[in-house]
Amino acid sequence: MPRAVEADRLMNMTFNRFKKEASITEEELCREFFNEHCRLIKVKNEKIAVKNLALIIKTTIRLSNEIGFYSMSMRDLSRETGLSMGALYSYFPGKGRLLDMIHHLGGKTVMRVLQTYIEKEESPAEKLETAVRAHLYLSEIMKDMFYFFYMETKNLNKKNRKTPVASELLTERVFIDILKEGVKKGIFKIDDILLTGSVIKAMLQDWYLKRWKYRKRRINVEKYAGFVIRFINKNIIKELK
Amino acid sequence: MPRAVEADRLMNMTFNRFKKEASITEEELCREFFNEHCRLIKVKNEKIAVKNLALIIKTTIRLSNEIGFYSMSMRDLSRETGLSMGALYSYFPGKGRLLDMIHHLGGKTVMRVLQTYIEKEESPAEKLETAVRAHLYLSEIMKDMFYFFYMETKNLNKKNRKTPVASELLTERVFIDILKEGVKKGIFKIDDILLTGSVIKAMLQDWYLKRWKYRKRRINVEKYAGFVIRFINKNIIKELK
DNA sequence: GTCTATAGCCGGATAGAC
DNA sequence: GTCTATCCGGCTATAGAC
Numbered sequence: 169m170p171r172a173v174e175a176d177r178l179m180n181m182t183f184n185r186f187k188k189e190a191s192i193t194e195e196e197l198c199r200e201f202f203n204e205h206c207r208l209i210k211v212k213n214e215k216i217a218v219k220n221l222a223l224i225i226k227t228t229i230r231l232s233n234e235i236g237f238y239s240m241s242m243r244d245l246s247r248e249t250g251l252s253m254g255a256l257y258s259y260f261p262g263k264g265r266l267l268d269m270i271h272h273l274g275g276k277t278v279m280r281v282l283q284t285y286i287e288k289e290e291s292p293a294e295k296l297e298t299a300v301r302a303h304l305y306l307s308e309i310m311k312d313m314f315y316f317f318y319m320e321t322k323n324l325n326k327k328n329r330k331t332p333v334a335s336e337l338l339t340e341r342v343f344i345d346i347l348k349e350g351v352k353k354g355i356f357k358i359d360d361i362l363l364t365g366s367v368i369k370a371m372l373q374d375w376y377l378k379r380w381k382y383r384k385r386r387i388n389v390e391k392y393a394g395f396v397i398r399f400i401n402k403n404i405i406k407e408l409k
Numbered sequence: 410m411p412r413a414v415e416a417d418r419l420m421n422m423t424f425n426r427f428k429k430e431a432s433i434t435e436e437e438l439c440r441e442f443f444n445e446h447c448r449l450i451k452v453k454n455e456k457i458a459v460k461n462l463a464l465i466i467k468t469t470i471r472l473s474n475e476i477g478f479y480s481m482s483m484r485d486l487s488r489e490t491g492l493s494m495g496a497l498y499s500y501f502p503g504k505g506r507l508l509d510m511i512h513h514l515g516g517k518t519v520m521r522v523l524q525t526y527i528e529k530e531e532s533p534a535e536k537l538e539t540a541v542r543a544h545l546y547l548s549e550i551m552k553d554m555f556y557f558f559y560m561e562t563k564n565l566n567k568k569n570r571k572t573p574v575a576s577e578l579l580t581e582r583v584f585i586d587i588l589k590e591g592v593k594k595g596i597f598k599i600d601d602i603l604l605t606g607s608v609i610k611a612m613l614q615d616w617y618l619k620r621w622k623y624r625k626r627r628i629n630v631e632k633y634a635g636f637v638i639r640f641i642n643k644n645i646i647k648e649l650k
Numbered sequence: 651g652t653c654t655a656t657a658g659c660c661g662g663a664t665a666g667a668c
Numbered sequence: 669g670t671c672t673a674t675c676c677g678g679c680t681a682t683a684g685a686c
Contacts, residue, residue, distance in 0.1 A: 238477060252654075366615065369615075370612050654684095
């Protein structure tokens with residue numbers, strides 16, 4: 169591949185480019201949230217509702233990540249959002265349901281974005297790199313939400329408790345499918361596809377579970393992505409170099 | 410290295426061998442717990458205290474892993490242990506302190522065992538394999554406790570909140586030091602030691618954070634350990650094969 | 651739509667009998 | 669050492685005024 173073309177291709181995958189393209193704005197997500205749950209939301213004015221939902225969701229995630237969802241009282245949420253107790257309850261039916269609703273929103277968003285990006289690529293090697301970068305970049309944009317998802321699963325009600333497990337397996341499957349395709353086409357050589365998929369997922373999760381560590385060490389998401397991709401490739405690319 | 414000798418060396422590192430050698434019994438840990446905190450424990454008869462502490466700690470970890478420490482009420486703990494509310498409070502000063510005390514015990518145990526095993530080895534390559542296996546095997550023996558540590562950090566009181574962070578960095582450092590030594594001796598070739606250490610840690614943690622996944626797939630700890638070691642080695646051993 | 655005030659309940663902790 | 673009975677503070681959730 170000519171150097172210029174390769175450089176151009178790689179340019180597509182920078183974090184800034186992804187951020188612009190994906191354009192996952194708080195407002196857009198909250199509008200989706202509002203439309204999906206309008207039956208449960210007493211406030212009917214969309215403009216007001218979306219604005220306050222953004223505030224409520226953002227604050228819930230922040231407080232939960234600081235002290236845990238269960239430790240966060242409705243009074244805390246009221247104080248930090250500036251909305252009264254009564255007002256809060258016109259945006260969701262109860263504390264437990266709020267957690268379920270946020271989880272639901274997040275799960276949908278992640279899979280949608282991931283799939284969109286992977287479908288663009290042709291070769292398994294490119295698909296893999298794209299999937300790794302898309303996952304890492306997405307978790308960088310929505311880092312608080314990713315952390316929140318991971319830590320606050322036990323507080324979900326029984327009906328939704330399986331959602332994170334399913335979501336874990338679903339994103340892992342995306343990687344496993346790419347690996348399988350690569351092996352089939354003779355591009356990858358892999359001893360254990362299932363375990364390779366697992367550790368890829370583990371490395372991706374580490375990025376948002378140990379944010380404090382990587383921030384302190386001044387490692388940005390692009391550097392981490394590059395490292396992870398090379399680390400994986402050493403194990404799966406036939407005759408590297 | 411002759412085949413028989415290598416086989417013999419590897420024999421030392423099977424999970425069963427480790428389990429026997431390390432001999433980390435519940436009772437021994439609880440005796441340590443009792444001696445360390447006897448000032449706070451009202452029950453003075455060691456035999457009774459150790460027996461009930463074992464019950465309390467085990468039940469606390471089980472319930473916390475099911476529904477979260479914060480969701481677990483003292484009444485739940487009373488019901489599940491068969492001890493009355495009053496009795497529970499003669500074993501620890503309060504719910505919050507119980508959490509701190511269990512964390513303290515666990516952190517100490519992990520580092521002690523890890524260090525003991527690593528010190529036995531000579532070459533960096535052997536040290537690395539031993540460290541990986543010791544960490545995985547230990548987390549297999551104490552899997553509930555490891556999971557508990559990871560998930561229940563936000564509920565610690567402020568004074569102890571830094572303990573898990575410190576512990577994360579401490580065990581990571583063990584691996585980074587081994588990597589550095591290997592590079593210095595010309596055995597390893599590593600682009601980024603810090604990041605390599607990070608992803609090693611991430612792969613080790615995945616073992617106890619996703620127990621359900623690996624159990625379902627019938628992957629045992631030895632298979633996982635072997636895979637992880639090969640995965641790492643492909644990235645750090647000079648001129649493999 | 652948002653507020654204040656309050657109902658009603660649950661959970662941590664303890665006193666004191668055995 | 670362990671139990672039962674009870675206190676009390678803080679929590680979620682709602683009623684009703686504005």
